[in-house]
Amino acid sequence: MPFSSRRRLLKDATATSHAKLDTMIGSFTSAAAYRAYLLGMARFRLPLEAMIADEALSAPFAVWPGSWRPVSIGNGLRADLVALEMDLNSNGEGWHAAPPKPQTTEDWLGLFYVLEGSALGARVLSKRAAALGFRPDYGGAHLFSQTGNYSSWPAFLNLMEELRDLDDGKLAASAVSTFAFAYTAFESAMNACYADR
Template sequence: METVGGADEQKNSGLAELRRVSREAHEAVDEAFSRFGLADPQSYGDFLTAHARVLGAAEAYLSRHAASLPVWRPRAELLKDDLRQMGLAVPAVQADCFPESDGTAMGVLYVLEGSRLGGRVLSARVAEGLPRAYLSAFHQKGEWPVFLERLGQYLDESDAGRRQAVMEGAIATFALFRKNAERQD
């Protein structure tokens, strides 16, 4: 699950703070998922299952906050289809993972949109013949910079409480992904 810094980070101090505050949680997720071999069908299935437990809940949560969020494209159905093509059950999702707050929703969306960047790298590691619709749901041209601009503006224009909610939403989302990766033993 990778995110990328750059010029947007320099313009938006809120983005720089979000990356700094969530870096440790982000690195823990990367470490937890690094053990999955995406060329091995069993390991790849475990990887997708761990993602499915979180993604469905996170997207359902984001749907309740859609009016206050930048436009985003869900991927849970793509992930379910990948699991079904592999003959795997779609796991139950975790319910009520996040407090109801537009700021928290922005933090959750930050992690999910950032994971599309990681998906671009990871999809190339999936063995030929295995489904990869979920990991191949990359950003369309310009989507990531537009999202970062909107998030940065939200952070820079928010009071301390709303900024904190974004930080906590991102950290909580990273923690859910890590927990579910570790659960797949």
């Protein structure tokens, strides 16, 4: 699928943030590193998905045109945490960070751009997880649930082009802000003992 101008704008605006996050996550070539990744992903996604669910009836995305709707991986994440006997405070410290609070269409669209994009990465990460013994029924449910969903990303890209009269600067700022929240969530879980950097 060729890059639209809006997709290109967001890709360029978030390139540095995306690269920093990818570097932090690393390749998780050990079980310990995978567990740190899982903890970071749960700290990133679960608060956002709770907020999305709370706003589902009144936020702008409730009336967006087309077939795209937010995709949740929260159940898979919770199952993975249980399977690996982890919780959000598994590294022995409480972690609290406020997720972004979208208000406008641009805010929501920027946030969803980051969440939808992470599903593309799940296709690569699921192979790494499988190599470490994490499967759909043991520790990898959230990854494998995303690998078979081929329609959500194209539907989201179509939606981005359908929505008109957007402030692209605000849209980009929202995506960068969402990456910043992700970085904080993963940073809290990754450290020198875990990271494959």
